[in-house]
Structures are given as C-alpha cells and as structure tokens.
Amino acid sequence: MNIVFFGPPGAGKGTQAAMIREEHGIAHLSTGDMLRAAVAAGTDVGRAAQSLMAEGKLVPDELIVRVVAERIDEPDCAAGFILDGFPRTLPQAQALDDMLAGKGKRLDAVLEMRVPDDVLVGRIEKRAAETGGARPDDNPDTLKRRLAVYHEQTAPVLPYYDQAGLLRVIDGNRSIDEVREAIRTALG
Numbered sequence: 001m002n003i004v005f006f007g008p009p010g011a012g013k014g015t016q017a018a019m020i021r022e023e024h025g026i027a028h029l030s031t032g033d034m035l036r037a038a039v040a041a042g043t044d045v046g047r048a049a050q051s052l053m054a055e056g057k058l059v060p061d062e063l064i065v066r067v068v069a070e071r072i073d074e075p076d077c078a079a080g081f082i083l084d085g086f087p088r089t090l091p092q093a094q095a096l097d098d099m100l101a102g103k104g105k106r107l108d109a110v111l112e113m114r115v116p117d118d119v120l121v122g123r124i125e126k127r128a129a130e131t132g133g134a135r136p137d138d139n140p141d142t143l144k145r146r147l148a149v150y151h152e153q154t155a156p157v158l159p160y161y162d163q164a165g166l167l168r169v170i171d172g173n174r175s176i177d178e179v180r181e182a183i184r185t186a187l188g
C-alpha cells in the first residue's frame with residue numbers, strides 16, 4: 001500500500017503515519033525528517049536545505065524529488081510506504097507519478113488531514129515547548145510562513161489528487177485515537 005499523508009504543519013501527519021506504519025508494516029518516509037538528518041550530517045543536500053528550512057520556505061523541487069526517488073528504492077519500501085510531507089507542489093506530485101510509473105507502482109490513497117489554522121498554531125507552540133525548541137522552524141514567525149506556503153503552494157495539489165480519485169479528507173481536529181479510526185476507515 002502506497003499512501004500520501006497530506007496536510008499543513010502540525011496536522012498530525014507524523015504521529016498518524018508512525019501508527020499506520022506499525023499496523024501495515026510499511027515504511028514511513030518523512031521528507032522533513034530526511035532533510036533534518038541531512039542537515040545534521042552536513043551533506044550537500046543538508047547544506048542546500050538548511051537556511052530554507054529555517055526560514056520556513058520549501059527546498060527546490062529537483063532536490064527533494066531526488067531524495068525521495070533514492071529513498072523509495074530502498075528495500076523497506078518494497079511492501080509499501082507512507083509519504084509524509086511530500087509532495088508539496090504540483091511539480092513534485094507529477095514527478096512522483098512519473099517516478100512510481102517507472103517502477104510499476106502507483107499511489108493507493110492520498111489522505112488530507114484538515115485542521116484549522118488557529119488550532120495548528122496552538123499545536124506547534126505546544127510541540128516547541130515540549131521539545132525545547134529542537135526544531136528551529138517551530139516558532140510563531142516561521143510557522144506563519146509555513147502555513148502561508150502550505151496554502152499558496154501545497155494546497156493547490158489537492159485538486160490533482162481529487163481528479164485522480166485518490167483524495168480522502170480526514171477531519172484532523174479531533175483526538176489522536178479518533179483521527180486514527182477515521183484513517184483506518186478511509187483506508188478500508
């Protein structure tokens with residue numbers, strides 16, 4: 001099963017993806033986590049991404065598409081994967097389709113986790129407090145930028161998946177358990 005978890009920062013994509021990974025035995029591919037690891041390791045990708053991430057901007061499509069293409073070829077993705085934080089632009093969505101078609105694979109579902117912006121701000125503030133500011137982009141100013149980027153560049157991908165018949169909307173403004181149940185139902 002190959003799934004995309006779609007939604008703004010703080011929508012609960014990472015939390016839910018971790019649970020679905022356990023249940024289905026598929027890989028969890030968070031592009032944010034991959035980029036943070038690259039920054040920590042000081043790789044070329046990390047150096048290219050670091051300041052953009054700190055500012056809450058997207059990294060270039062070619063760069064992230066290359067990272068995902070390599071990761072999807074790893075053996076742990078053979079049984080399926082959850083993409084968390086990718087695609088974030090229409091060119092990324094099209095590149096993903098091409099990449100999967102080239103491997104004889106396709107997406108089974110795109111789950112949009114919907115949460116109002118004011119709730120997201122509260123959640124990110126909580127995450128920043130709990131993690132002691134571990135993520136430099138979990139601060140009110142950068143969050144505003146990340147939300148704006150989501151609405152301007154990422155949300156326009158949704159009609160693409162809706163037209164493909166893959167989109168399922170999940171009300172993410174509920175408890176973790178309720179959202180998990182809704183995801184289970186959506187995945188049938």
Ligand code: AMP
Binds near residue numbers: 031085088146
């Ligand atoms: P996340 O952990 O998903 O919120 O991602 C953290 C940051 O990594 C984002 O604000 C972007 O700077 C960068 N990033 C992660 N995934 C992507 C992507 N698919 N396209 C562009 N930038 C990304």
